Amino acid sequence: MTLFLTQIGFSQTIDKFVDSTIKVDSLNVPTDFKQPYFPKEMFPEVSTDWIKENDSTYSIKTKVIEGTYDEFVANWYSKHLHAMEEPLLFNRKIDKEIYRFTWLRTFDKPMTFRIEKKNDRFILYWKVLNGAGGYEPGEIEIERLKILTEKDWTEFTQLIIEADFWNMDLGRNSIGTDGSEWIMEGVNQTDYRVVSVWSPSKGNFYNACNYLISLTNLKISEKDKY
Template identity: 25%
Template sequence: MTRGFAVVQTLLVIASAIACGWYATTKSMHFPLALRDQFWVCETGYTLPQPSLDAFWDSEYSSALRAAREPSLYLASLDAEAVPVEVVRFTWLRSFHNPVVVRIDASADGTMRMTATETYNGALVDGRGYRRVSRVLSADEAVALRSLLETDRLAQAAPIGCEEGLDGAQWLIERSGRGHYDLWRRWSPDSGPVHEVGLMMLKLTGWSVEPVY
């Protein structure tokens, strides 16, 4: 019995090592690899410095974005002639509900278009999102969103939070423009700029997304 347990334990260790090695060597499809070497010290929660985006979460977010047929905002930021001129995207990965991606494309004339996609079990259904909506924001909606984005609270926030938990939701905000790319991620935030921007973008979809966690 003891020997059998030892064998199983050894196999689990080997499998874990293989998985870690795979994630570590996998190229990102959506995010700059430099984020894996950008570490932040948390005052609470994790005891060791954490990367802005490790290989595991890079893979999880990239999978969700591929399923929603979303482009890499980082690569778009490298294009000096990219259109639209600025993009903000909220990716919401929930433990018990479908992933939701909300993207705002801002044009040079100030027009903002919102595109939201909810995938079913991480995939499109019949080539379409489980739910998908795309529309131009009203002038009032665009002003409200721009006002929130232009405060210093989001710009000055650390790329990562210090929250921990087994279940909940990953909140990711990306902001991309010509020559710049920024990212902020949190685990089930209940306050702060990432929470505020995510909630506003969810509201713009017009969907019922309860519970929010």
Template identity: 30%
Template sequence: MPDAFPRGAFALALWPGLEAEFLDAHRQEFMHCWCSGMLRALKEGPLLPLAPGSEVYRFTWIPSSRESFVIRIERRGPVHSLHVKVSGMEEGLLTVDRRILLTPTQWQAVQQHLDAARFWSLNRFFSSSGRVYLDGSEWLLEGGREGHYRVLSIHSPDPEGPERSIRALGAFLLELSGITLASGGLY
């Protein structure tokens, strides 16, 4: 099976409060394999290589106790689209698999959320306090444009903490996708 992420993409994990944890080679390999497996289950492949003139972002939500989903938005020339997939309870089944066209206004709103979250420029994190979380969700935010790729792996971003703009980006993509979550919503 092809890798869904470039090697080394998981050198840094972020915890609530944007506390950084630099992962050793063993944990990087675990995250790489685990997240690649989740994307394969959602019938998603790697974002790279990018088609010339395209831009793509993918939000993968992996909760501890319910179905995962992925929302991928793309710009290919003048066409903007969103593709949403929700895993089913049985392995290999998707309960949602649909693509919708986005308006230029919606694409601009996505860009504004990306800018507010400093997706491409976020480079200062707090040092890790060594916390371990046994519950919550993993948020993977990936992007590719103009020959650049970035992935942020964030555990359960706090809506009131320093990562609130990243959480707002995920919530906005969820809203655009039209899917609704069971009780509890995003966490």
């Protein structure tokens, strides 16, 4: 079962989130394990109502609760990014453009794919943990990087445009049982955004995330791309 959520809008301007008081190391990795990886405004709580239909079946109506914070979701995602020793993307202004796809499958190894552009240099970093996305993250099992071409970057950003990433609903726009969380962050000199889609199997957002997977040497079967 999938629940689709009605979102409310929040400003995505990076100035709103910059916070020099957050303690980080030289790579901008938070030193406090309790530090969330996302601004609180990005993950409001969701209310759920079961509606009885005329044929005695039930449908689910959900909506975002304005001014709240889904601490469980933010902590769940953040726990895995802490284990990956990933940098924060929202707390400081940068002179580059970054997208990070974090892939949390319930029963499979957590992964993250971070693509960066600075001037005419393009790099993809990916990490794999030995835990499970719906349970404990475990420890880093694979950590690699790859120098990309401008063509690689252009093809990826075209997919981002086709997905309309910068106008997608903020935070978590659908939920379900088991499955997987596909979390995409983007940040540049002026803006920051994060969205989470539950178990996509096709479409422009799926294509953008899957393209990052395809740039690595990871061997992942199609049936495991849930």
